[in-house]
Amino acid sequence: MTNHWVDIKNANVVMVMGGNAAEAHPVGFRWAMEAKNNNDATLIVVDPRFTRTASVADIYAPIRSGTDITFLSGVILYLISNNKINAEYVKHYTNAALLVRDDFSFDDGLFSGYDAEKRQYDKTSWNYQFDENGYARRDDTLTDPRCVWNLLKEHVSRYTPEMVEHICGTPQADFLKVCEVLASTSAADRTTTFLYALGWTQHSVGSQNIRTMAMIQLLLGNMGMAGGGVNALRGHSNIQGLTDLGLLSTSLPGYLTLPSEKHADLQTYLAANTPEATLPGQVNYWGNYPKFFVSLMKAFYGDDAQKENNWGYDWLPKWDQAYDVLKYFDMMDRNKVSGYICQGFNPVASFPDKNKIVASLSKLKYLVIIDPLVTETSNFWQNHGEMNDVNPAAIQTEVFRLPSTCFAEEDGSIANSGRWLQWHWKGADAPGEARNDGEILAGIYHKIRELYRTEGGKGAEPLLKMGWHYEQPDHPESEEVAKENNGYALEDLFDTNGNLVAKKGQLLDSFAQLRDDGSTASACWIYTGSWTTKGNQMANRDNADPSGLGNTLGWAWAWPLNRRILYNRASADPQGNPWDAKRMLIKWNGVKWVGNDIPDYNTAAPGSGVGPFIMQQEGLGRLFAINKMAEGPFPEHYEPFETPLGTNPLHPKVVSNPAARLYEADAKRMGKRHEFPYVGTTYRLTEHFHTWTKHSRLNAIAQPEQFVEISEALAKAKGISNGDRVKVSSKRGFIRAVAVVTPRLQTLKAGGQEVETVGIPLHWGFEGAARKGYLANTLTPSVGDANSQTPEYKAFLVNIEKA
Ligand SMILES: Nc1nc2c(c(=O)[nH]1)N[C@H]1C(S)=C(S)[C@@H](COP(=O)(O)OP(=O)(O)OC[C@H]3O[C@@H](n4cnc5c(=O)[nH]c(N)nc54)[C@H](O)[C@@H]3O)O[C@H]1N2
Ligand SMILES: Nc1nc2c(c(=O)[nH]1)N[C@H]1C(S)=C(S)[C@@H](COP(=O)(O)OP(=O)(O)OC[C@H]3O[C@@H](n4cnc5c(=O)[nH]c(N)nc54)[C@H](O)[C@@H]3O)O[C@H]1N2
């Protein structure tokens, strides 16, 4: 979230689209209700299903799964055509006025630079025109045909209300009602907050769904505002921490990137990752990249990281491509993987195309499971009839189970969706032989190091050079790891005037103290400030809220630097006065920025031309995303890979995301609409958490078995009654379930045909206390978003019949 949970109460409009917060985030959703009940906010839900969130909404609009870019581009067209934008904000805080290169173009579904063979774009033309000083050219009159503003207008001109209805199946009247309410927040003193989760991410166009919404927030002037922002409601309680700490195959902690094989040496790598400002005088905070990176290397390798050896750069792995879940299981399937350490994952239940996952695991030599529970993955080799139809005798994979603790059995911090790091304390000792994850990994680490030391082997150096400074080497404590993340001074640090900033060995207060000369260490620069000489800031528990905005700066600690609302400079107009005095975040007092949040920057005065989007080279919000996204600088509608229309009404030649990656083996497992005519979509229920809670009797009683939801019309057409047993199949397999016939699902008219949706909750399997069940992911396809590779779990094709 750019904002945070409590801040939702400040919104005038709460738009839940691409998520079902009342069901999946029932505790945090109280802030949406607070906005509705105490701030007179309008709650809008746009979802293929009439959900628990919809049941308390003021406006509900149905949409065909996988078509949100069309809907949201339609909103952009509405805002521009009806002049419902915050014009001053757009002019000063976005790149609307910047000029785009002449060789950039869009035609018939494709942007310039497409290579059909590689299914990839050369993004060179997706950039600004630059002047002789290297700065982007601009036209503040917004009349130049090459300025972002005019290109955007042209791009969205196709997304008329008629087209929205045609593609999305959303009745025009519903769509226009939503537009009108959103448009009301273009006023400087009104905001919309968008709450989303997987209904947007789990598509082959997931990242662009979110981008389209972010563009709306820029047009409305809602970024940086209390009650505004782009707010991903994250899934697992610490999944924000996972991305913060870089647990993705091409990432390093703090949103740094792991070097690729294109970056043969440190200089090349730093040059590629340290941007230059593209407008004069910008903060361009990523310009500090070398300080964060060198401090990380000092945290990784300690005294072994020295200037002479480029801080140990050669010890980092260099990637050739992302090793995401889809890639990794495809490699396993092709016998390219011998062992898999599976920690806190249950891929047989949670990854797409379960039968492929099981077949892939069967090809391993060994599988290590680190988990507190017995999972379907740890028992993938067992035969459970139709639910897991394998021949155990034919599977040679050796499975090791290492029981772990869970969060309640250890101290530590959890990063929530609002970027707050909240320290928590152990509630009880773990049962049996369970050990915490750190202990298990430490054990594996020491053993492997010993083997390398005694027996040698390829690539041993990175492991042997790694720093390991814990009091008990077999048991790193959460406190030690947290301080390592925060970072230390490795020498006495002085500022440019010669004043002592930090003594050698002292915890650092701010990432502004980090240096690229080896004198500081920090394992995650964005966490610097979380555990300082003043103590553990994550354990702060003062809920004083003097402004009434809910920013509670004394409660826990938020990255970066305890800032609660990102880009809060944009909450004030170019002169430094809050757009909305009632919801003042910061203002200019003549000397510096002061207010109810930690300002983005301290001293740059209004009028100095320093943009609010301090992480961007140009300091501006991007309506046109220069050379970033895989499939284009503007969002475009592409159909799900399994489309119920069989075509793309906008450009039949380019049906689905042209930059999404689809492996050969998976392409053969894609279905067509004549065989699988209905849209399948998977989702959660409040009563269960993934496949864990089916181990708990009370949850198992609350939702005992797999069901699927269908409309009354589909039920009638297929002769299915409420409570009947049905078989749902896709090209990849089938599940059996109980049918729930409900008006909550509607027949949508889209692409000139009737589209039916089969709703499939995802919580059952062959382990646990609930009734044994089929895994919903038997049905889902192995194709993902072109940027994040998040699988397309929300829109695929199925058939349904009475069993
Ligand atoms: N009780 C409970 N809570 C949970 C979880 C759990 O298992 N149980 N899991 C947690 C996790 S890991 C996560 S990531 C979050 C997920 O939180 P959510 O994303 O809110 O949950 P989902 O139920 O997967 O999907 C949300 C909604 O997206 C809608 N949807 C599907 N396709 C589309 C589309 O194309 N457009 C639009 N506009 N909507 C669409 C679905 O109909 C569904 O209502 O929940 C977390 N919270
Ligand atoms: N069809 C479909 N599939 C989906 C989704 C969907 O919407 N539709 N949602 C996707 C999403 S958003 C997510 S996040 C994934 C989740 O997928 P997974 O992460 O694979 O599933 P979980 O069951 O949440 O968690 C995996 C395991 O972590 C274990 N665990 C809990 N605490 C600890 C701990 O402290 N240490 C260790 N080592 N293990 C622990 C649990 O016991 C559990 O077995 O599923 C994805 N799969």
Ligand SMILES: [Mo]
């Ligand atoms: Mo998730």
